[in-house]
Structures are given as C-alpha cells and as structure tokens.
Amino acid sequence: MTIRLYDYWRSSAAYRVRIALNLKGVNYESVPISLIDGAQKAAEYKAKNPQGFVPMLEVGDLRLTQSLAIIDWLDATYPSPRFLPQDAGARAAELGKALLIAADIHPINNLRILKYLRHELGQPQEAVDAWARHWISEGFAALEQLAEADQPFLSGAAPGLADICLIPQMANARRVNTPLDAFPKLVAIDARACALPAFAAAHPEAVKPD
Numbered sequence: 010m011t012i013r014l015y016d017y018w019r020s021s022a023a024y025r026v027r028i029a030l031n032l033k034g035v036n037y038e039s040v041p042i043s044l045i046d047g048a049q050k051a052a053e054y055k056a057k058n059p060q061g062f063v064p065m066l067e068v069g070d071l072r073l074t075q076s077l078a079i080i081d082w083l084d085a086t087y088p089s090p091r092f093l094p095q096d097a098g099a100r101a102a103e104l105g106k107a108l109l110i111a112a113d114i115h116p117i118n119n120l121r122i123l124k125y126l127r128h129e130l131g132q133p134q135e136a137v138d139a140w141a142r143h144w145i146s147e148g149f150a151a152l153e154q155l156a157e158a159d160q161p162f163l164s165g166a167a168p169g170l171a172d173i174c175l176i177p178q179m180a181n182a183r184r185v186n187t188p189l190d191a192f193p194k195l196v197a198i199d200a201r202a203c204a205l206p207a208f209a210a211a212h213p214e215a216v217k218p219d
Contacts, residue, residue, distance in 0.1 A: 021177035027211035106171035
C-alpha cells in the first residue's frame, strides 16, 4: 500500500514526521505542498485536510493530520523502534518533553503566526525574529534542565518522541539566530541526532526542492 506524506520541506512539523518515518524504515512518497505559494489552501487539498496544514499522511483511505498524531499512529503500527515508553510514568514524562516543544514553543512561532505579526500587525522583521527567539529560548531553558547529562538523547539512550520534536526546533532556532550557548546539552543532543542517517535524510536541506 502506498504511503504518501503531504510535506513542505521547511515545515518543522513535517520534518518531525520525516524523521519518524525514516527511523521506522517506512518507505513513503513525498507530495510537496508549498506553504509559500499557498498550496495548502487549494480546494483539492482542503477537501482532504480541512485545516489546510501540513503534514498529512495518506495511507489508502486513511488520512492522518497533526504531526504527533501521525507519529503516534506510526508507533502503534510499526512497533520498532519505539518512540514512547510503555511504562505509564515514563510515557507521560516523554510526552511532557515533546509537548513542551510541539504545544508551547512551535505553535506561536510557526509561519502563519509570524506572517500575521509582520503583515496584519505591521511589525518589522527584526521584531518578528525577536519574538521567535524569546519563546524558543524560554522553552529551551526548561528543556536544558530536563535533559540528562549522562544520556546521549533527550529521550535517553536512543532517540524518541522528544528528540523527533527537538531537532526540527533546533533548526528553527538557528534560522532566526537564537543564541544557543546557554543550552550545551541540547546542542550536543542535536549534533548526535543529526549525525544519524534517519535524521540527516529528513533535514530540510536534504529534501529542499531543486
């Protein structure tokens, strides 16, 4: 059965799903949806995904939206390697770290929010970038404390859901020139993860259209 990922190369939410698919070893077909050109608002796409966001994973008649929901489906469908622990306490702790990024940092710094600040509210680009840096830094300060110094990844001994969320957010942080000196554990985790083939192949520069 063909698996299609409706994707935008620079979307951090889509980046998460690319990492997850690669870690699971799932073959998929990428369907580019250009957020800059407004392809996500096209009637044909919104008929499939009424919210008009990326990513969307299409598996036969099944259409899955929201990156964490897609990753949860992948974890249930392809059980190895696991992204979430089975132990209830460890699972909740892992979800807490992932949601700190996916629910608290990312939503107020994604493209539609930044465009609204720039266009509707008339903020200059430097102010928009300062907004993004502020919220990224605030979230990273908490994550730095949650990262265990004796573990190679935010999730522990192996990459998990928290790392799948962290690495795209690190790319976003660098895009707006966020100072990272205060977050040495996160920087080290990012370097280890990005050296892995599954993460490297999902990087925006690796999938950027020609």
